[in-house]
Amino acid sequence: MEFSERILRVQPSQTLVITAKASEMRRKGIDIISFGAGEPDFDTPDFVKEAAIKALKEGKTRYTPAAGIPELREGVAKRLKEKNNIEYSPSEVVITPGAKMGLYEVFTILLNPGDEVIVPAPYWVSYTEQIKMCDGTPVIVQTEEKDGFVITADKIKEAITPKTKALVLNTPSNPTGAVIPKEELEKIAKLCVENNILIVSDECYEEFCYDGEHTSIASLSPEVREITFTVNAFSKSYSMTGWRLGWVAAPEKYIKKILIVQSQTISNPTSFAQYGALAALEDKGKFPAMMKEEFRKRRDYVVEQFLSIPGITCSVPRGAFYVFPNISAYIKGDIKNDIDFTTYLLEEAKVAVVPGSAFGKEGYIRLSYATSMDNIKEGMDRIKKALQKL
Numbered sequence: 001m002e003f004s005e006r007i008l009r010v011q012p013s014q015t016l017v018i019t020a021k022a023s024e025m026r027r028k029g030i031d032i033i034s035f036g037a038g039e040p041d042f043d044t045p046d047f048v049k050e051a052a053i054k055a056l057k058e059g060k061t062r063y064t065p066a067a068g069i070p071e072l073r074e075g076v077a078k079r080l081k082e083k084n085n086i087e088y089s090p091s092e093v094v095i096t097p098g099a100k101m102g103l104y105e106v107f108t109i110l111l112n113p114g115d116e117v118i119v120p121a122p123y124w125v126s127y128t129e130q131i132k133m134c135d136g137t138p139v140i141v142q143t144e145e146k147d148g149f150v151i152t153a154d155k156i157k158e159a160i161t162p163k164t165k166a167l168v169l170n171t172p173s174n175p176t177g178a179v180i181p182k183e184e185l186e187k188i189a190k191l192c193v194e195n196n197i198l199i200v201s202d203e204c205y206e207e208f209c210y211d212g213e214h215t216s217i218a219s220l221s222p223e224v225r226e227i228t229f230t231v232n233a234f235s236k237s238y239s240m241t242g243w244r245l246g247w248v249a250a251p252e253k254y255i256k257k258i259l260i261v262q263s264q265t266i267s268n269p270t271s272f273a274q275y276g277a278l279a280a281l282e283d284k285g286k287f288p289a290m291m292k293e294e295f296r297k298r299r300d301y302v303v304e305q306f307l308s309i310p311g312i313t314c315s316v317p318r319g320a321f322y323v324f325p326n327i328s329a330y331i332k333g334d335i336k337n338d339i340d341f342t343t344y345l346l347e348e349a350k351v352a353v354v355p356g357s358a359f360g361k362e363g364y365i366r367l368s369y370a371t372s373m374d375n376i377k378e379g380m381d382r383i384k385k386a387l388q389k390l
């Protein structure tokens with residue numbers, strides 16, 4: 001066999017496939033409105049760029065420690081204390097090349113063949129594939145539109161088996177924008193502590209909570225902190241997706257193992273980029289707060305528009321920058337599933353959206369509203385016109 005069984009088990013990222021298809025059509029001169037992007041449409045702030053440029057000019061272009069520069073580990077630990085109310089020492093923080101790699105490293109150090117990881121659906125596309133790449137088995141637990149796609153401790157409990165090793169939580173969620181309320185997080189934390197289940201808490205969208213504050217599950221008790229990996233990144237909050245910088249915070253015994261992976265694979269996160277991230281920390285959330293207010297207006301507009309389309313229902317996302325409307329009423333005739341529906345939108349309306357099935361939920365689509373209000377208005381008009389023809 002030419003390839004490893006591991007790689008043959010895994011699918012390419014569907015969200016990147018759609019974005020690539022839309023870019024390809026655009027290159028051919030077709031006027032596409034894309035709602036596919038999983039990144040803010042704002043530029044990285046100048047103060048971050050300038051800090052990285054200064055670092056480059058000062059010759060900070062060599063290998064750094066595998067865990068990242070000490071100032072950044074300290075800065076992240078301080079932020080976790082001030083913003084998230086969790087006590088981590090800098091030795092319990094590792095700087096990673098984006099949250100994605102951080103998550104992959106967590107699964108790498110934890111999973112043995114047959115180990116199960118509970119993943120609430122709709123889920124971000126990479127969890128299941130990363131778990132499979134690390135020889136684990138994703139166990140999908142569905143959430144429902146009527147519950148705002150919020151996962152509950154009761155549903156998780158039903159999925160626990162003797163092989164359950166970990167649970168993935170993503171609040172606010174990509175793709176639904178669901179935010180798990182604090183009371184439910186408390187129940188989930190208790191369940192995991194009682195059943196010895198590790199928690200992988202992906203908090204990449206924490207800055208974008210539209211109703212109330214984000215709660216980090218590790219902040220709920222010392223016991224839950226001991227079993228939690230708090231994963232986050234500069235990517236979404238500081239519009240630094242291309243910089244590839246994130247972090248994992250966890251008890252030191254786990255961080256030590258992650259460091260083995262980093263030292264034998266990436267060596268270190270990019271040196272000068274880390275100085276840009278230091279500047280982002282100093283901003284203390286002002287930049288993401290500005291983006292959030294803009295995203296809120298767009299969210300309200302998109303939801304209102306979808307709700308005005310006959311047959312479509314749309315749960316109001318409480319965080320992140322995605323909407324996840326239910327389009328199942330349009331699955332009829334030649335449109336056999338949500339993938340056909342997105343193909344129809346791309347060909348008929350020249351609008352790119354991602355099918356819900358890519359996130360483990362059929363009959364829905366995901367739109368990112370991290371694109372200008374002009375694009376959103378034009379895109380929604382086109383969707384409405386195309387659906388009138390069906």
Ligand SMILES: Cc1ncc(COP(=O)(O)O)c(C=O)c1O
Pocket residue numbers: 038097098099100101124170173174202204232233234235236241245246
């Ligand atoms: C839920 C979630 N986690 C992690 C990531 C990856 O973040 P990063 O770009 O920092 O690797 C994304 C990016 O789309 C995401 O949506």
